[in-house]
Amino acid sequence: MSVKDTSKKGASYVKKSPWIIHYDAASCNGCDIEVLASLTPLYDVERFGIINTGNPRHADIFLVTGSVNEQAKPVIEQIYSQMVEPKVVIACGICACSGGVFKTCYNTMGGIDQVIPVDVYVPGCAVRPEALIDGVVRALDILEQKRAAMDAGLPVPTPEVKLGVETPRVLHTQDDPDESGTPIEPAAQGGEGAKR
Amino acid sequence: MVWLSVLLAILFVVVAPVLGCLITGADRILTARMQRRRGPSILQPYYDVRKLLEKDARANDVVQVILLALSLVMLVVAGVCLYAGANFLLCILLETLSSLMFILAASVDPSPFVQVGVQREILQVMCCEPMLLLFAVGVYLYTGSFSVSSLFSTNLPMVVWLPLIFIGLVFVLTIKLRKSPFDIASSHHAHQEIVAGASTEMSGLSLALIEVTHWYELVILMSWVGMFFVTSNPLSVLLAILAAAVVFLLEIWIDNSFARVKWQVMFKSSWMVALVCGMVNFAMFFFIDSNGLVFF
Ligand code: SF4
Numbered sequence: 356m357s358v359k360d361t362s363k364k365g366a367s368y369v370k371k372s373p374w375i376i377h378y379d380a381a382s383c384n385g386c387d388i389e390v391l392a393s394l395t396p397l398y399d400v401e402r403f404g405i406i407n408t409g410n411p412r413h414a415d416i417f418l419v420t421g422s423v424n425e426q427a428k429p430v431i432e433q434i435y436s437q438m439v440e441p442k443v444v445i446a447c448g449i450c451a452c453s454g455g456v457f458k459t460c461y462n463t464m465g466g467i468d469q470v471i472p473v474d475v476y477v478p479g480c481a482v483r484p485e486a487l488i489d490g491v492v493r494a495l496d497i498l499e500q501k502r503a504a505m506d507a508g509l510p511v512p513t514p515e516v517k518l519g520v521e522t523p524r525v526l527h528t529q530d531d532p533d534e535s536g537t538p539i540e541p542a543a544q545g546g547e548g549a550k551r
Numbered sequence: 552m553v554w555l556s557v558l559l560a561i562l563f564v565v566v567a568p569v570l571g572c573l574i575t576g577a578d579r580i581l582t583a584r585m586q587r588r589r590g591p592s593i594l595q596p597y598y599d600v601r602k603l604l605e606k607d608a609r610a611n612d613v614v615q616v617i618l619l620a621l622s623l624v625m626l627v628v629a630g631v632c633l634y635a636g637a638n639f640l641l642c643i644l645l646e647t648l649s650s651l652m653f654i655l656a657a658s659v660d661p662s663p664f665v666q667v668g669v670q671r672e673i674l675q676v677m678c679c680e681p682m683l684l685l686f687a688v689g690v691y692l693y694t695g696s697f698s699v700s701s702l703f704s705t706n707l708p709m710v711v712w713l714p715l716i717f718i719g720l721v722f723v724l725t726i727k728l729r730k731s732p733f734d735i736a737s738s739h740h741a742h743q744e745i746v747a748g749a750s751t752e753m754s755g756l757s758l759a760l761i762e763v764t765h766w767y768e769l770v771i772l773m774s775w776v777g778m779f780f781v782t783s784n785p786l787s788v789l790l791a792i793l794a795a796a797v798v799f800l801l802e803i804w805i806d807n808s809f810a811r812v813k814w815q816v817m818f819k820s821s822w823m824v825a826l827v828c829g830m831v832n833f834a835m836f837f838f839i840d841s842n843g844l845v846f847f
Pocket of ligand 1: 422447448449479480482
């Protein structure tokens with residue numbers, strides 16, 4: 356499934372001004388530092404119109420770092436429900452994708468997709484800013500698809516919450532539904548980041 | 552000259568949002584450059600507003616949207632007053648009324664962040680008002696009327712006779728433009744101790760309305776700065792534009808160099824500046840023999 360196609364009636368603006376809210380579920384703070392690093396002069400995500408709003412009502416993209424535990428669960432659910440459609444969720448770092456090294460801890464529920472629908476998985480420990488920006492760019496295309504669906508009066512396409520479903524060891528992006536597909540790579544650096 | 556007034560007023564309604572949008576975009580780029588970043592496109596504020604209009608409209612409160620629209624309309628009328636050369640006092644009062652409409656609109660939301668933000672917005676209005684009224688008095692003393700068009704029949708720019716009032720106005724502009732150190736209610740930058748203040752719970756259409764209101768407001772505020780520089784010479788308008796640009800650059804610099812203060816500091820300093828600048832300047836004004844002034 357490709358990302359483009361969408362808008363028949365002129366350009367859409369959701370892709371030009373993605374506002375972000377960042378939440379630290381049960382992260383070790385490694386990923387959070389990388390999220391904030393994307394705002395610094397070296398990466399400067401504001402180039403793309405990205406703003407870190409810190410406010411679910413204003414945000415289009417929900418960046419979650421770290422795995423989910425019982426304490427973080429209601430917060431994540433609340434932030435997600437406060438966001439206005441169209442919205443997408445990005446799981447940042449391997450903990451957010453699947454639980455990572457904390458997966459088998461007694462207090463950990465697993466990845467973010469155990470609680471809310473996740474649109475993009477960005478692996479890495481910690482997730483690198485390049486991969487993160489790449490993940491946001493992928494999220495923009497999904498955002499655009501959702502807006503197009505809203506415009507057409509269709510239900511907004513939302514991935515399923517995988518509560519209780521074992522997260523596969525090999526992760527897939529939302530636009531790669533083939534379960535036996537290849538592992539995703541942080542495209543910005545051609546998979547090098549995945550090895551680090 | 553009626554046709555000129557009408558033309559200028561229409562021009563304001565059409566051009567001000569475009570200009571305001573571009574200035575806001577330039578502000579973001581300059582801020583980024585001061586922080587050694589590249590910054591977004593100059594049209595970013597426009598993209599933001601268009602994006603906000605694409606968000607799900609069901610999240611908006613009807614009463615809130617109506618009040619915000621009223622706030623916008625009042626600000627536009629204030630600008631029309633200014634550019635049609637009409638009563639300046641009316642312009643200032645309408646501008647304040649527009650702020651009050653925004654405050655009313657925001658208080659619709661019960662969120663604690665919004666409530667604290669609303670309190671702070673009210674405080675900011677209280678901090679700005681004395682200086683703005685003194686500014687209006689200054690215009691009256693200098694031209695003998697509250698009419699903006701009378702400024703265009705003066706020989707010397709107003710700033711020569713009212714330099715301290717000018718400084719006071721620039722001080723108050725920092726509050727009006729929501730720039731650091733006085734961005735206690737809300738700021739254009741991310742992360743506040745009260746999230747986004749009064750606009751925390753707003754989304755989509757409501758936020759877009761606020762943004763467009765800010766564009767108009769920016770142009771009106773900068774025009775106030777320009778008022779200090781216009782004379783009967785038509786070329787003085789260029790000087791006024793230049794002065795407004797310099798003041799705006801100064802505001803961006805201040806925004807990037809100072810940390811946010813507490814509201815007590817803002818309250819005390821703004822009233823002190825207003826009273827000292829106002830009183831000293833008026834004393835000067837009466838002391839110096841000012842022949843050629845309509846006042847006498
Ligand atoms: S992925 Fe690594 S860096 Fe990120 S939260 Fe988990 S353990 Fe920390």
